[in-house]
Amino acid sequence: MYKVFMGCIAGVGQGGLGGHLNFVYQSVKHGGGAAHVFTSSPSSSSSDGINKIPSPTWNKFVKYTPMRWMPATKVYWESVYFDREVSIQLAKMPIVYHSFPGYAENSFRKVRGAGGITVLEAATTHVSELYSDTNEEHRKYKMKGSPFHKLWVERVMREYELADYITVASQLQKDSFIRQGIRPDKLLFSPLGVNTERFQPVPEQSSLIPRAKGEKFRIISVGQVSLLKGFQYLLEAVKMTEDREIEVTLYGGIGWRSIRNLILDYMKSGIDIKLGVGDPVPALRNSHLCVHSSINDGFGLAPLEAMATGVPTIVTDSTGMKDAICHGVNGIIVSPRDAKGLAESIVKLKNDDNDRIRIAKAARLATTNYDFRKCVAQYSEVLSPIWKSNGVSLAN
Known part of the structure; x- marks a missing residue:
């Protein structure tokens, strides 16, 4: 049995990003592996397989003006802090490590330096297209700023280079990355799934x-x-x-x-x-x-x-x-x-x-x-060869 490491600021199953994390987490389990998660979610308790990253001391101030109206800066600060703390805790050994855009640069450098494999969960289209489309709308509606800090965008671009693999969940994503010069053999395609038991119709709705x-x-x-x-x-x-x-x-x-x-x-x-x-x-x-x-x-x-x-x-x-x-x-x-x-x-x-x-x-x-279970099985099939080739033995 092998162990796969992953980092996400959101907790497993919490919100959109946490839902994506849960998808990866369940896929590892489906493939017969064990997942070790680094997260800073307040509702996540430190336990076997979960490493809680404490909130930064400055976090209590971001709810006040002017920071409350500077979400892009807040996200950038959080991403740099989270990634730095995870990279400190990661053992210097050849592991497989999954992370998300903006939260991976330092961790990826450490994992690659130790002979490990890095997997970036794309979550969006290529960041340059995402940033361009966002700014176009903000100019059109005369709204100042952008949800994405320029330094965050530059950071994600470096993470694309540091990633051994980038997972994409749609043809739209795949085409976006190829358009921006990412090699097709670096992209792993597997769609996300929906919980069809929770999201189901009822009679007479x-x-x-x-x-x-x-x-x-x-x-x-x-x-x-x-x-x-x-x-x-x-x-x-x-x-x-x-x-x-x-x-x-x-x-x-x-x-x-x-x-x-x-x-x-x-x-x-x-x-x-x-x-x-x-x-x-x-x-x-x-x-x-x-x-x-x-x-x-x-x-x-x-x-x-x-x-x-x-x-x-x-x-x-x-x-x-x-x-x-x-x-x-x-x-x-x-x-x-x-x-x-x-x-x-x-x-x-x-x-x-x-x-x-x-x-x-x-x-x-x-x-x-x-269906979530079907897509979990598909993702596990795509990633299992990577996990098994370099996943840390549970004996470690």
Whole structure:
């Protein structure tokens, strides 16, 4: 039996990044190995297989102005600190070490120096394209700053060079890295999976029955409410419809004051907008349609979860999980930044209950190919040769 090491600032299964970590963690176990995790999650307790990285002493100050409104700087500081602390704790021996963009540079240098193997979980498209798309949106909406610090971007670029392998979960990601000069043989392809037991439809939920006359047409968008996720194009599309029966729920965290102000502007224009956080399953089951109007999303687990819950879903062709969609059969694919095209698709599904319900049922069926257990087995099959060739024996 072998041991695989991994580092992630989020705890196993906590949030988007933690969910990705859990996917890798379960894949190691599926392959017969043991996982050793470094994390700084407050809710993670130090135990066998878990090394808790303490929070930096300055962390208590970041909730105050001006740092609370400088998320990019905060993330950069956290990533450098976390990586440095992990690199100190890593034994100088030939291990296999998985980490995430921004959190790996020092650790990767140490692992490679000891003859080990480094695996970067890409999580996004190539960082240069991610950064470019983000800045384009911020310029367009006249928002200062960027969610990504330039020093963080440069750090990730160095990590690409230090990684022996980079895992990608979609064809969109793979194409992005190849476009930017990463060798194809360095990329390991394996899609992420969805928990189809947790995310499953129930009888008579809104998406699977005809809408009552005068009932609100409820659209949900799940994920971080940011310009990169494209919520602004959803709101603009709804505004174009001039249909007061449409209600939009933005289900996710809002990290920028200017984003809140933009949402308020759309509310003032007459759009019915609700905000939500927490477990999205009840909200999904109460929705007629999910829209993921992202500008750039390497995979997009949230819309896949919506499909698994039996909710018809519209995504952009800049969303990696479009791999799971056959346009017009089990979902709808639109162009990014195309509010008019999105509005037309929304109106069509609103006015055609039969088509909406047909797509909803097909969406659920399509996600069986992305069941978490099936994807864990696939990822394990792809990575096991690497883990077994250089994974530390449990005797060590």
